[in-house]
Amino acid sequence: MKKEAKQTPPPPSPTADQDGAGDDRLSALDDDLCELIPRLAHLNVRELVHTSVLSKRWRGLWKRLPVLDFFGWPEFKSAGEVQQYIAIVNDVLEQRAGATSEARINEVKIPLLMDAYSLHGLQPLRLWPAAAARATAEQLLTPAMEAAEAWIRYAMHHQVKGFQFNLRLVPLDNKTPVMDLDELLPSSPKLESMRLGLSSANVRLPRTAVFTSLKDLTLEFVELAAGSGHRLARLLSSVCCPSLQKLRMMCIDLLRAGTKKLVLDTGELLELSMEVVEGMELLELRTPKLLYLEIDECYHESLRVSAPRLEDLTYGDKRQVDLIKDKIPQLPNVTCLLYEYYSADDVDSAFTCNHPDHWESSNISLANLRKANFRGMTGTGCELRFLRFVLANATDLQSVTVSFNLYFIEEELQDSWVHYFLHTLLGDGTWTTCENEDQDFEKLCSKLYKWTPSP
Structure with a gap:
């Protein structure tokens, strides 16, 4: 007689309140301590929701925390899991949309990272069916782009202090979507840190937005759309980001951007890290307060540096x-x-x-x-x-x-x-x-x- 396989109950939905099994010692903690514990634990949304099973008084506590962090989600194994994840994130954001001033959202961190191999249950470096991969990519392209744009709008609408968004689409031959940040990233007086990773999309940076409080900016895996290269210099300038102190750029593609010159005129910048910036022949730095500079595999032909306070220099190159x-x-x-x-x-x-x-x-x-x-x-x-x-x-x-x-x-x-x-x-x-x-x-x-x- 076969033994029945022991089934593990599914994890709770991130938006489902858990019924407590009576009073417990955790429920006796005062409200301040109840909030302090999960804050100190640095939990993401998935982990915070699971804490609600520990106490009746912790039910929905995640809805009051100032940080919405969706990192730590398991790797997607199918297109269905991607769509389910998008629905969960949308549901969580919707519940927080009506937050009071006491439950204000200060920071949003959302990844949407898809891999063709994982979605088909294959190991890297193995051949995978091109037809199936293309069908999956086409199936996910529209919902992924719609979700990405909606999440960026959400963060900007709520005037967050910190925003991190990492997008990696399943690439499609001759069908690269365009993400226009001109509308998605309006001016924000409160944004202090931003990290954008936008792989497998052509990106148009904002033309007129101003981020007066932005101090820390990371751009990674960004391919600038044709003719939009001039927007990069403006985004990084003191005109757009007058308080910028720390800038990281990794895997930036300027080959189709319409410019081969990048001039960084940033009066308050203290740290600059550039790694693998393609299509840039001239890099000019006008950074009077710069202390740390790292340039790695940026194949420029000319470098002009005006950084009289520079103390730490890292330079890496593959070429003769x-x-x-x-x-x-x-x-x-x-x-x-x-x-x-x-x-x-x-x-x-x-x-x-x-x-x-x-x-x-x-x-x-x-x-x-x-x-x-x-x-x-x-x-x-x-x-x-x-x-x-x-x-x-x-x-x-x-x-x-x-x-x-x-x-x-x-x-x-x-x-x-x-x-x-x-x-x-x-x-x-x-x-x-x-x-x-x-x-x-x-x-x-x-x-x-x-x-x-x-x-």
């Missing part, structure tokens, strides 16, 4: 480029420098240069540099001269670390050449080996070498 001319200008206040060279496993991609005088006539000054980190070096003579030139004016160095891509150094010569390279770079002081904690370079660089000055 002229690293001095228009790349690292006069930055007298920089105390920390990180340079990463992402070379392909090809001898032709080793670091070389076309400087007949080895940068002797170049204009560069890092006189206050104290810490320098050079990763993924290929061990060429050009590279050695470059590093010596960068460190030449640094009279107060405290530490220098160097790692090599060993693919470029003949195995039988690795120890002797690395020894020569390091001691030619900095003869005075002590070189030691230590563990390489950088996961990105762990496979390429077996050792990390650290220099410290003599006592």
Whole structure:
């Protein structure tokens, strides 16, 4: 006789109140403490709803909290699960729409992340049926875009202080939807932080909106629609965001945007991080208060920096480029420098240069540099001269670390050449080996070498 399979009851609906099974000790807690506990737990909406089963007095408590966080939802396994998730989010937002001033919504975080493999129950890198994937993508495109636009409108309508929205559609060949933020993102005097990820859509940024209180902005996986590149510079300017202090840009596509120049004129900006910005030939920074700058795999041909207070500079590149001319200008206040060279496993991609005088006539000054980190070096003579030139004016160095891509150094010569390279770079002081904690370079660089000055 077969035993009946033990069934696990489904989780409660995020909008369903749970009946308590009588009074309990939690119900005896006062209202302030009842609110304090879930706040301190940093729970998302899904987790907060589950807490309602613990006490009758906690029923609907999630409706009074200032943060609506939908992150932490399980991965979608079918189109039906996507549509169910959209319905749940809509239901939760609708119930909070009539919130009183005491239950004001301060922050909204909503992801809508779809993956073609997961929706068809397949593992990544396996072949999946193109016809079925296209049918699923077409089925979800309209409801996903409608939901995305509605959720953005909702957050802006409620004048939230923080907003995060991450969209990833199942891509369709020759059918990329357009998201026009000109209407969806009106001016907001209260918005302080915003993070937008809009993958698989062509985006038109707002033309006239002003965000007077916005201090922290992240744009990621954004492909700008044709002819809309000028809107990016305006969005990031002091005219649109006069209080902006922290800006992160990752995977931004300007190839069809109609402009190859990006000028950031931001008077209050303190931190700027740019990673993989395509289609940008000229990057000009007019940032008088900038302290931290990270530029990684942004294939611009020219970089102009006006940042007299800059202290921390990180620069990464995959290409064989002229690293001095228009790349690292006069930055007298920089105390920390990180340079990463992402070379392909090809001898032709080793670091070389076309400087007949080895940068002797170049204009560069890092006189206050104290810490320098050079990763993924290929061990060429050009590279050695470059590093010596960068460190030449640094009279107060405290530490220098160097790692090599060993693919470029003949195995039988690795120890002797690395020894020569390091001691030619900095003869005075002590070189030691230590563990390489950088996961990105762990496979390429077996050792990390650290220099410290003599006592």
